[in-house]
Amino acid sequence: MNFSIKKIIVITLVVISIIAALLGCDSDSGSEPDMEFHKKNQLTTIYKYGISPLNTDFVKETTTLVETIKRFQNDATLVNLQAAQKQWKAIQKVWKQLELYDLGNIASSFISFEINRWPSDIQRIDTNIKGTQVLSTAFITSLGSSSKGISGIEYLLFSNIENTSVLDMYTTDTYASRRMEYLLALSEDLQTKSIALQALWQTHGDGFTTALENGISGSQNLVVNAMVALIEEVILTKLGKPLGDSNGGTVDTQLLEAYYSEFSKEILQQHLIALQMCYTGNFGQNTEQEGFDDILELIGSKDVADKLIEQFSVCQSAIDAIQGSLQEEIISKPAAVVALKNSFRDLLVLIKIDMANRLGTTITFNDNDGD
DSSP: OOHHHHHHHHHHHHHHHHHHHHHHHHHOTTSHHHHHHHHHHHHHHIIIIIIHHHHHHHHHHHHHHHHHHHHHHHSOOHHHHHHHHHHHHHHHHHHHHHGGGOOHHHHHHTHHHHHOOSSOOHHHHHHHHHSOSOOOHHHHHHSOGGGSHHHHHHHHHHSSSSHHHHHHHHHTSTTHHHHHHHHHHHHHHHHHHHHHHHHHHHHHHHHHHHOOOSSTTSHHHHHHHHHHHHHHHIIIIIIIHHHTTTTTTOOOGGGSTTTTTTOHHHHHHHHHHHHHHHHHOOOSSOSOOOOHHHHHHHTTOHHHHHHHHHHHHHHHHHHHTOOSOHHHHHHHOHHHHHHHHHHHHHHHHIIIIIIHHHHTOOOOOOTTOOO
């Protein structure tokens, strides 16, 4: 083989190598720079269209609650009591979506405990009402989280199945005046905490959307772990304990979250809505819908993406199958509640194992582990 032929062969091989490399770059949609671009879009979508609007709504609803309770204080009628109860439910619908995003710097602040520590210490609440302490802002601030917040307000507004009996506690009871003062003070403290939470997110929002690294400090990793923790809480605590999973099978409806208000099913609905919107990136008011499903398709895991979409529908169907309140159904048709719990368990497997493995997520230990 002469020198010219060798030279042609070498040049040809070099050209082929360059073309192959270029084609490889074009087809490698999961390359590191490309993944960072999509991850940035996904996190921006979550913050801009999910977290930020929820914080705005939460401040708005807590402010309205304060106004509603002040009207109730000035005119303690059944109508005004019912208005306060309705507004409490409006707050829960927002909070139970926002609760998903208790992560990173927000979780480290422990502000969520101040906003909603469940279950409430009702004995301590009653002791505070019957005490002699001035129910000032400083006193409320000094209280443990289980004596205030959303759950504490629920107890004060729904402490009896008969609203006429609840109203009596604010009108004719020996401690009626202090009970009203305590209720108003808790609502004002909740409003203050909602404003503080919004400020925290405004401070840390940019950090959330730019933490693109893999590993436990990356925002995508934090979000996946938050989804896992919430679903585990639903399975083990919000459904499992009332069903008797941890006490030999004895059903106990008083272990349901929002037992007094019979709002347990609606809370689970809001959790599911938050989880699904976070997964798809479809928050209703945006066109920049970059979600986990898009990331999974990007890395060639459309099978997992589709299974998750299907499982969200299964969970929704299981909630829809609960005809009355969760309190009623767990007694009369426990099988339907078990089916609901199992639907969330299947969702957990898909997120904690299938999706997490495909994304390279590090699942960290949380208090609900043990499923």
